[in-house]
Amino acid sequence: MRTQANVLIVDDDPDFGAVASNLVELEGLSASHATNAREALMLCREKDFDVVLLDLKLGADSGLEVLREIRQGWADLPVIVITAHGSLETAAAAVREKAFDYLGKPFPSAELIGVLRRALEWRAGRKSPDTTLQNVSTSTTAIVGNSPAMVAVYRLIARVADTDSTVLIAGESGTGKELIARALHDNSSRTRKPFVPINCGAFTETLLESELFGHVRGAFTGAANSHRGIFETASGGTVFLDEISETSPAFQVKLLRVLQEQEVRPVGASEPRRVNVRIVAATNRPVPELLNSDDFRQDLLYRLSVIHIQLPPLRDRSEDIPLLVEHFLQRTNAKLNRHVIVPADTLDWLKSLTWPGNVRELENAVERAITLNASGRLLPEDFIQFTPAPFLQKNELAITNPVPSLSQEPIPADHSWRCAVPATLDEVERQHILATLRFTDGNKLRAAELLGIGRYSLYRKAERLGIKLDSLSIRTTEP
Template identity: 45%
Template sequence: MLPERKQVLIVDDEPNLRKILSAQLSRDGYDVLTAEDGEQGLQLLREHHIDLVVTDLKMPKVDGMTLLREALREDPDLPIVMITAHGTVDTAVEALKLGAFDYLTKPFDKDEVRQIVAKALKTRQLAGEEASPTEPGAGARFGIIGSSPGLTELYAVLERVADTPTTVLITGESGTGKELVARALHDHSSRKDKPFIKVNCAAIPKELIESELFGYERGAFTGAVTSKPGRFELAGGGTLFLDEIGEIPVEMQVKLLRALQESEFERVGGIKTIRVDVRLVAATNRDLEKLIAHGSFRKDLFYRLNVVGIRLPALRERATDIPLLIEHFLAKFNERLKKSVVGVEPEAMDLLTTYSWPGNIRELENVVERAVLFSDVPRLRVQDLPPELRSGSPSVSPVPMAEADLQAALSSEGGMKEHVKVAMSRLERELVSRALLQTGGNVTHAARLLKISRKGLQLKMKELGLREGAGGAGEKGE
């Protein structure tokens, strides 16, 4: 399979710090790119598929805050970790309120770096399973696209509860857009100019969840070389969004309940009580009532969270919205991929609207992106869709093979694993070749389209016998 090594971008004007961080992250198994200032960092972001950015605050040309704003404008789910000195911690905290994932205070140790990087990449991975935020446009209300009965009910609830302090619990399958609804609640309230802080509870190790939510004081545990505010403090005056709330361990649920009821808490290792004004929105794709029955979720916390419950319908329950969503995604990927796909053939649209979509909106978005990437015609056709859609089944479908090849495989001596390996190699070769063709043989841009690192693509090209060079997508190498 195509390599899936995560790609980390380090942006810092100190050569020694770039060298140290790069060496550590490379040893930890990441592909690392480095930039000496924010301007170079932004250029690398445009050229590569970056999974995580670690950037200094103070840099020439383009500073860390500008880099943060520009990067999040391009990719709202991109985790960005700020590097700060003691004198600029307040600026780093401000960066968190603007959407940075976390910050590191110099001097930092390798375990702290390792923890934050792992946590950030796990959050990025989980975000990839949810529907991504979209911009309001035709047919959109609250920044949400659709006019089906289920969404009409959702709009009515949002109109009533958005500008209130009421706690909201959003439930629904992965990929239905729970974060989008949480953002709508915040953006249409009087808190919209205050921070919107999100935490994916499933991405935080259980032993770190308390310090993540409530912060910690210096010396509270090994590695706590400075004091650090938690997400409740960062969200002061604004909204705290706790995604995957069902993953919080039972022993932490008591402390969370107290923070919600009393609007106060103490940092880990601290004695000072901190009061906050925070509107909490929680979300889960799990059945909390079943967790309560199993003893892994507190009933009193559930009642405190579920003051207003919003259930998001699965995409298969709102099939009439699929054409609108496809129209939005076509416009998005035409711009990003420099294509001009104007629509979908009726037969292909029939398949798209009748498919069960187990991955919901996120799956639909991925399908449209891949179809636009590899389409050479103005309207998407049935053959541009993946096999599972053409078969109408979400289950694993065989890699398409010519009838003669299939009969040869069945009659040969090789086992199933060998045939699958050959078929996967053929599919990989097609994907890589078409990405290279689409980008005029530019390996850097092809790697970005395939969402792998440049180094990973070069290794795969060597393995498949594809030569690097403009227009050489299908040519044999040495």
Template identity: 40%
Template sequence: MSRVLIVDDEASICWAFGEYLGDLGHEVAVAATAEEGLDLARRQPLDAVVLDVRLPGIDGISAMGAFREHVGAAPIIVITAFGNLDTVIRAMDAGAFDYLVKPFDLDQAAAVVQRALEIGWTIAGASDPALGREPEERPSNRLIGSSAAMQALFKQIALVAATDVPVLITGESGTGKELVARAIHEHGRRRGRTFLPVCLAALSPGLIEGELFGHLRGSFTGANQDRKGLLELAAGGTVLLDEIGDVPLGMQVKLLRAIEHREATPVGDARPRPIDVRFLAATNRPLTELMAAGQFREDLFFRLSVFPIHVPPLRERLDDVPVLAKHFLTMASPRQGQEVSLRDDLIDELTRRPWLGNVRELRNAIERAAIVARGGPVLPEHLPPSIDLHGRGAESSNARGLEEVIARWTENALKEPEAVEPSNEESTLYDQFLAQVEPPMLRTVLRRQGGNKALAAQRIGIHRSTLRQKLRKYGLE
């Protein structure tokens, strides 16, 4: 039996954790403030702590150091209703085992606690005081969102920022891959040095080597003096190799050597020079398909993807659209920084659109709407026409196709005798139909909500207990 302390000022959270973990055989203590929790931690040994961030008095993250003095290496799990990248980074740097955002699914939260108790925890954070400082960010240069997809992204950034391993950032155009790279740099040990994004696709194939590695005087026509490459100029900092999927095969070999051996050989020189940079790479192209076609080296792919991060498209985090739109409208307002509000009809229109251009398209649409509104309230008619790369009829065509599939399935099912005269309740035509359509819908919604059953039930429009029953019924738990 393990002792778990729950520190949260919401009585319902404490009660739910207490009941659930108690049923699993754990002893649970609860506290409404950090001070009360610290008092309990002083008086009895604890195997794990679940700690809210927003608390009366001392906040949870500020109290983590004091808790660590009393609980030693016991895991501390941070929970909050106000998740953003800075909070995740601070929690991870302070040595949090994991990070949960309210409203969380109780099964998922209990599984995190159980895993923490099973494997224990060795403090990995807070060893470098530089990591505890918050970066200076321009308002337009930060990642925004509180959806499950963004919380998962924040956690990945927090985990990898303190390391020096290469990171491969993938995602569609306009999702914010460079912002992810910048966040990794600004929350890491190299934050005080250069962050250098290099768009490889914008460089001529004949110039990429000289730009990256530099050249000696006389190495080619027009080389009138020695020149350092970008990898040397970014010494001590971070280099983002943007559009890595567009690099010619010959250059991929030299990039691989630079990443593997931390050295660069200027054009016209036979002597490699040591370099001290962190490598990040980004692409919107399917590298696995390029490898299969012989257009991208497998060894470079595996070297870059030590820690892969996929940035979700905006259509998979529509809950973030209103807060993103409000942020962009604030930035575009003539009275920049002044609080703005969005009308309900504008939010409805924004969340209805497919946003195939992702966050970039949303930002452009809001900036255009702000100009057309001329300082007044932004209305749906101020937005530019929705962009549909597949044609305006795609949605209705898909609906017709689905209707035809259902009709054919029904015709085939009606040919079976038991569909007309069911032998039992479970074999009715309606039950057979639900068994076909519910599992893929449930899987998709759960995936979109990051496995959070509470949010999935809310999105579907059913009670959480009903969702659990359906998941058990179809073997999806």
């Protein structure tokens, strides 16, 4: 009677195969290694395996084809997919073929052993595979990464997408919150219904209420006709409320009623109307900060964060930068009909940067560098030359300009600030906001995005700091 569980490792890299085999055997399991599709299927026919560890990249062979063959011939054999080319699309392709789980290289040995144990327990019938990936749509191909943090996000999407639970996505500006919201919608039973994104920070309170709840004729000056709000027109679908933390307490009360009662009362209406939408919200503020905030209702926060997805900043998953650069490189090359490449040294340099604007900043930098590149090879100077913000390396404290003193003069174009005495925090903040507004040519929404705050937070800060946004005069100093 067989007492050892058998693990088949399918990977064309002999070094990885040896390391993985050693890890498996240290756990008291038996390991076999195949380097191509033919060997893998031959071993499956010759030996009774309990779990397969399968790389999707097998040189000339397709790991997905191997997965399909295993599913057809050995339907109850759990297959753990591994790849160094991590993306939601890769995970989706695997789960369509009923992979048990997904690991992105490199991964901690403890994570591999943990997944193997769960697969073996499922195989033995002791419990269901609660970490098994479900049907993850490939439509969100811009979500790229195989770092542990991103793999955890993929798994969470798989678990909660096809539910009606509200979701709060938290993360810094540029981390891809709307992409995650779309992935949740695309992988739910609501996928054939509308997905409607709304930037709450881009509307005044009155306009936001009218846009979402609708209004009846004569509800306010200029309301010549009745208007159905998004909560009604998106019936059966998903409404994504970005920058939810920028809404007023009065609006938050009305949104709470939508979540509790599944009904809305259009502006000026006497009776509520039933609605059927899933609400996914996002904020760039830390959730603990919201919890202790005086301007955000705790009861609404609890309702919104039934499921909480925390997106990591790019600096905390720098191992994903080469994958992201390759993704943006392929897309931009195809769009511009170019054949630009990125040498390994440039990738290493890009990994060393902090990227305060996260994935969005990296994407813009890559596209800009490719567009303006003439050599066919992207070098660090291609990025430095066209990036307005200074690049800072990790663990490096760099102050590129002296701190400005408080001045009523418009901020000069070259940011040549001078300070004779130490500035207060308010003075520094005021000048930083002015500099950002100058950089965006007075575009307040864009300035707020660069500052990592909502538009109404910008208005409040401007009022507190004495910045007159409507009459702001920005001049360019003479050289």
